[in-house]
Amino acid sequence: SQKIEQNSEALNIQEGKTATLTCNYTNYSPAYLQWYRQDPGRGPVFLLLIRENEKEKRKERLKVTFDTTLKQSLFHITASQPADSATYLCALDITGFQKLVFGTGTRLLVSP
Amino acid sequence: NAGVTQTPKFQVLKTGQSMTLQCAQDMNHNSMYWYRQDPGMGLRLIYYSASEGTTDKGEVPNGYNVSRLNKREFSLRLESAAPSQTSVYFCASSDTSGSTDTQYFGPGTRLTVL
Numbered sequence: 001s002q003k004i005e006q007n008s009e010a011l012n013i014q015e016g017k018t019a020t021l022t023c024n025y026t027n028y029s030p031a032y033l034q035w036y037r038q039d040p041g042r043g044p045v046f047l048l049l050i051r052e053n054e055k056e057k058r059k060e061r062l063k064v065t066f067d068t069t070l071k072q073s074l075f076h077i078t079a080s081q082p083a084d085s086a087t088y089l090c091a092l093d094i095t096g097f098q099k100l101v102f103g104t105g106t107r108l109l110v111s112p
Numbered sequence: 113n114a115g116v117t118q119t120p121k122f123q124v125l126k127t128g129q130s131m132t133l134q135c136a137q138d139m140n141h142n143s144m145y146w147y148r149q150d151p152g153m154g155l156r157l158i159y160y161s162a163s164e165g166t167t168d169k170g171e172v173p174n175g176y177n178v179s180r181l182n183k184r185e186f187s188l189r190l191e192s193a194a195p196s197q198t199s200v201y202f203c204a205s206s207d208t209s210g211s212t213d214t215q216y217f218g219p220g221t222r223l224t225v226l
Contacts, residue, residue: 008152034214043116043202043217044155089155099170100215102147104154 003027006090006103013110019077021106023090026071028101030092033066033073038087038105047088048075080110114138116218118203124224125193133188133221135203143206144186145170145215146178148199155202161186162208193225 005024013019023033032051036044050057050066050073057064063076077084087107091100119134137144146158147170157170161180175197177189186205190197200222204215 004154041220043204043220044215045217046214049214091155099157099160101157101171102155104152 004090004092004101004103006088006106008104008106010107010109013080013108015081015110015112017080019080019084019108019110021075021088021108023073023075023103024071025092028071028092028094029068030094032093033064034091034093034100035062035064035073035075036089036091036102038089044089077108080108082110082112084108085110116203116205116216118201118218118221120221121219122222124226125190126226127194129193130189130191131193131223132190133201133203133223134185135187135218136185137203137205137216138184139205139207139216140183141205141207141216142183143208144180145204145206146176146186146188147202147204148172148197149202149220150199158188158201190223193223195225197223198225199223 003026034049035047038044048064050064061078065074087105089105090103116137142163145160147155149155156172158176159178161167164183167178179187200220202220203218206215
């Protein structure tokens with residue numbers, strides 16, 4: 001069956017360190033992959049999109065990599081801050097028609 | 113520019129009652145979506161509408177109906193609510209006519225069915 005896996009355990013890191021979150025998928029050949037941030041009691045907010053022909057994408061302190069051979073995306077936040085504490089969701093478009101399939105998300109906690 | 117709005121924010125229903133969740137977007141997006149989010153399950157697509165006048169089932173459509181009233185509005189109806197429909201419901205929209213491939217989400221409706 002089709003599956004997207006994100007670490008269900010919270011990731012705890014210290015302020016200033018780099019946070020790395022993992023998204024693994026099976027049985028898909030996605031056209032692109034997206035990362036969203038979700039704060040408690042709020043809807044997800046789009047952060048970054050990376051296409052299948054791109055290896056890496058950056059936006060300010062955020063970096064996403066996409067390895068279609070390993071079927072894995074890594075999401076990095078450098079110089080992390082307590083304000084980065086949230087749940088981060090990865091999502092795959094498997095049809096090319098914006099029908100996204102979401103992972104369950106990983107909660108990131110950045111302590112001062 | 114409000115983005116995606118949803119009403120109500122909270123709702124408590126008894127089993128068997130019906131209700132409609134409302135969603136509107138002011139970004140002129142052609143596609144709209146309804147998701148439910150449950151602990152440990154992530155976001156699951158209930159229905160989506162690729163354009164005004166069209167709707168299609170997502171992963172978990174049973175027990176729900178939708179109406180794409182116009183380009184701005186997309187409603188989700190529970191005809192006979194069941195406790196299994198207790199969840200947080202999110203509406204989203206996207207512009208699939210251009211190169212922007214992102215979905216914009218509303219704040220959610222927290223529904224409890226007793």
